[in-house]
Amino acid sequence: MAYDDLRDWIAALDRAGELKKIRTEVDPILEITEIADRVSKDVLGRNPARQPGGPALLFQNIKGHPGAQVLINQFGSARRMNLALEVDKLDEVADRIRQFIDVKSPQGFLDKVKMLPMLAEMGKFFPKTVSTGPCKEVIRRDNFSLDEFPILQCWPKDAGRFITLPCVVTRDPKTGKRNVGMYRMQVYDGQTTGMHWQRQKVGAEHYREQMRAAEKNRVGTSDPARAAVDIMARSSGGSLLAEGERPTGKMEVAVAIGTDPAITFSAIVPAPPDVEEYLIAGFLRQKPVELVTCETVDLEVPATAEIILEGHVNLEELKTEGPFGDHTGYYSLEDLYPVFHLTCITHRKNPIYSTTIVGKPPMEDGWMGKAVERIFLPLMKLTIPEIVDINLPVEGVFHNLMIVSIKKSYPGQARKVMNAVWSLGQAMFTKCILVVDEDVNVQDVGEVTLKVLNHIDPERDIQFTLGPVDSLDHASRLPNYGSKMGIDATRKWPSEGFTRPWPDEILMDEKTKALVDKKWKELGIE
Ligand SMILES: Cc1cc2nc3c(=O)[nH]c(=O)nc-3n(C[C@H](O)[C@H](O)[C@H](O)COP(=O)(O)O)c2cc1C
Numbered sequence: 001m002a003y004d005d006l007r008d009w010i011a012a013l014d015r016a017g018e019l020k021k022i023r024t025e026v027d028p029i030l031e032i033t034e035i036a037d038r039v040s041k042d043v044l045g046r047n048p049a050r051q052p053g054g055p056a057l058l059f060q061n062i063k064g065h066p067g068a069q070v071l072i073n074q075f076g077s078a079r080r081m082n083l084a085l086e087v088d089k090l091d092e093v094a095d096r097i098r099q100f101i102d103v104k105s106p107q108g109f110l111d112k113v114k115m116l117p118m119l120a121e122m123g124k125f126f127p128k129t130v131s132t133g134p135c136k137e138v139i140r141r142d143n144f145s146l147d148e149f150p151i152l153q154c155w156p157k158d159a160g161r162f163i164t165l166p167c168v169v170t171r172d173p174k175t176g177k178r179n180v181g182m183y184r185m186q187v188y189d190g191q192t193t194g195m196h197w198q199r200q201k202v203g204a205e206h207y208r209e210q211m212r213a214a215e216k217n218r219v220g221t222s223d224p225a226r227a228a229v230d231i232m233a234r235s236s237g238g239s240l241l242a243e244g245e246r247p248t249g250k251m252e253v254a255v256a257i258g259t260d261p262a263i264t265f266s267a268i269v270p271a272p273p274d275v276e277e278y279l280i281a282g283f284l285r286q287k288p289v290e291l292v293t294c295e296t297v298d299l300e301v302p303a304t305a306e307i308i309l310e311g312h313v314n315l316e317e318l319k320t321e322g323p324f325g326d327h328t329g330y331y332s333l334e335d336l337y338p339v340f341h342l343t344c345i346t347h348r349k350n351p352i353y354s355t356t357i358v359g360k361p362p363m364e365d366g367w368m369g370k371a372v373e374r375i376f377l378p379l380m381k382l383t384i385p386e387i388v389d390i391n392l393p394v395e396g397v398f399h400n401l402m403i404v405s406i407k408k409s410y411p412g413q414a415r416k417v418m419n420a421v422w423s424l425g426q427a428m429f430t431k432c433i434l435v436v437d438e439d440v441n442v443q444d445v446g447e448v449t450l451k452v453l454n455h456i457d458p459e460r461d462i463q464f465t466l467g468p469v470d471s472l473d474h475a476s477r478l479p480n481y482g483s484k485m486g487i488d489a490t491r492k493w494p495s496e497g498f499t500r501p502w503p504d505e506i507l508m509d510e511k512t513k514a515l516v517d518k519k520w521k522e523l524g525i526e
């Protein structure tokens, strides 16, 4: 039973006892962050043994925005992440993916018949365009301003107010395929924002594709190698071309804020570039996403979204974006990014503004990251079949640490796995990869620490490599480029040059354990 929209989802959260409505006046500048931060770390003292992640919060009295409501921390616990994806355990999503992966060629008529339900299910994934929807209740082509919405300033040193949970829709000019990505947007004024798609993300690639097309129009068939260097330079702030020589043009962009949870979640999923997020959302909610066409741009957006921003990004315009208190626990420094110019806003009546904050973990995005980890495991196993399990501890902020256990079958395999992880989509950013044997429980960081540090000869077992690093890495020698480290903490084999004896792990024998079990009460220790 998919959630129809954000309101349906809020009602479900409320029914599940996962929502707190707050009627006390709060300021969207800093104050909401302080409240949400305390709640997401659950320093409420109610149940110290519980995992972090207090309730979702619906603020109903926002300073300077009479009548407005702000939803935050909707994904901020394991239970709510499950509710959002309508499962009891995230592994259920992984199992559904595995079903589709495991399809064998049908052996006869009966096998084919057995496949029909699966094919019927697939039909539900594809989005459906409808003539209109609630997001068009109010259509504003002029006299609109972002100042009307209760957009947060999250942290004291942030450059301003940021839209933090936007689903940014773009189209690949070459293939016509759509992409939905979550890229924060700094509010410059009522009609313009930053567009913080990092250079390795799909929105940024669509932007470069537009530049390539504009460049081709300008000079005919240009030297592709030179054009590539120039486009990279220009999309990062530099330019090899003089002012008058630059191609002009713009790229259409639409942004949906406040969608049903499957759509919002799909925008952060690190899917292959050509897999459309609307399809992923349809898979997750098992019901097609309904789309409507925008008023001023040729893009489709979720029909039931609370707020839609339409507009464009000029190909030759970059502006300072940031600083912004980021999920690393540090401010990401200012940098040049494209500027989004709004041409129209459509919204529901009394729109609910949906947002999040990021900062020192654990926070709401940590739970989204954990969901990605669970759901992507079967897909990772497709290309790296020896993987048994992975863990991205929240303090590793997604890109700093991945612990991987493998079933090792040949010498050097741990290093093969590291290189494979570094070649997998956004996993390329992983700064440290720890590879352990299959008998290590990667979810138990204590056990990992004990075994990894016992098992390594650092000079022998640490592998460095160079390559792309996350834009948020503030320690790399250059922005976006630096080194990465893999630690092979698997047990070393003679075929890997290790011929010393390997000691046994200390374990009590079963007989003694049973004896003590029997006597335990009598001992009177508990
Ligand atoms: C709350 C939140 C904020 C995010 N902000 C950004 C951002 O500002 N820029 C960015 O490039 N990625 C950001 N991300 C990560 C992207 O959404 C993620 O990499 C996604 O897979 C990108 O989609 P794409 O592969 O279609 O480009 C954010 C993720 C979350 C959960």
Ligand SMILES: [Mn+2]
Pocket (backbone or CB within 6 Å): 179, 180, 181, 202, 271, 272, 273, 275, 277
């Ligand atoms: Mn994508």
